[in-house]
Amino acid sequence: MTLPLLLRHTRTSSKMSQLELALRLEVSQRHVSFVETGRAAASREMLLAWMEAVDAPASIRNAALTMAGFTTVAAETASAWTAGPDATEPALQRMIQLHNPLPGIVFDPDWRALAVNRSGKWLCSMVMPAYCEVIDNVFEGMDMIHCLSHEDGLLSRARNATQVGAALLLQLQTESWIRPALCPRVERLAESLQRRYGKLPVPSGVLGIAAPSAEMCFDTPHGELNFSTFQSAFGMPHDINSSSLRIELWFPSDDRTRHVMNRGRAVVQSLD
Numbered sequence: 001m002t003l004p005l006l007l008r009h010t011r012t013s014s015k016m017s018q019l020e021l022a023l024r025l026e027v028s029q030r031h032v033s034f035v036e037t038g039r040a041a042a043s044r045e046m047l048l049a050w051m052e053a054v055d056a057p058a059s060i061r062n063a064a065l066t067m068a069g070f071t072t073v074a075a076e077t078a079s080a081w082t083a084g085p086d087a088t089e090p091a092l093q094r095m096i097q098l099h100n101p102l103p104g105i106v107f108d109p110d111w112r113a114l115a116v117n118r119s120g121k122w123l124c125s126m127v128m129p130a131y132c133e134v135i136d137n138v139f140e141g142m143d144m145i146h147c148l149s150h151e152d153g154l155l156s157r158a159r160n161a162t163q164v165g166a167a168l169l170l171q172l173q174t175e176s177w178i179r180p181a182l183c184p185r186v187e188r189l190a191e192s193l194q195r196r197y198g199k200l201p202v203p204s205g206v207l208g209i210a211a212p213s214a215e216m217c218f219d220t221p222h223g224e225l226n227f228s229t230f231q232s233a234f235g236m237p238h239d240i241n242s243s244s245l246r247i248e249l250w251f252p253s254d255d256r257t258r259h260v261m262n263r264g265r266a267v268v269q270s271l272d
Helices: 003-013 018-025 029-037 044-053 058-067 075-082 089-098 118-127 129-134 144-149 161-176 180-197 255-263 265-269
Strands: 104-107 113-116 213-220 223-233 246-252
Touching (some): 003 029, 003 044, 003 058, 044 058, 089 104, 089 113, 089 246, 104 118, 113 118, 118 129, 118 223, 144 161, 161 213, 223 255, 246 255
Antiparallel strands (some): 104 113, 104 246, 213 223
């Protein structure tokens, strides 16, 4: 695809006329037409304004810049252009449903749960039953940072609570550098962890930044359950930034946990 065709495609996909786009770009309709037919070249500033006007994701914007011979821009600068409903949410919700009978959760950059699958809800009832009552068993919208700091929350029955708490605190502190709105909640989490566990261990990680994975060990009515958890974002690489939705998937880290989760399939399905 050539640059003129790409630009025309972004405009028509946005259901925008040449005139409407020209008014937004403060140029003539004729100039927009010339750019779309290749008779005129767009400047870097015009390309960026064009991409903003059509609400193009970072991957499309950078493709246009590359075709024109300009340097690309980091995905973070496009976050305001993709601030509408996240198109990846349905895919993420589908992913965690397919992950049953293992736990999965979709959450936003403010660490609020958007969706928890059946297995995730069942596991929550096993590892933090009192906190489930606090939130009336409504997991959509759950404040995940509050869940970590609450004495009856996720860490209440964790055998390795200090290690997990320290790793997640470090991750959240790192994220708060570029998302300052997290700071008050992260500070409350730090105070809660210090009050409950004293001095926390220093997590291992590159340059002191914790990896988006953890080993979780719980005491439950079904005995000890052990999981490896992994966080990730979903989408085209150039479109992922600090405003992207995330998914966290839990996997059994031993045969006994795998057996318990598989055996609990019928219980999990009954939650529908």
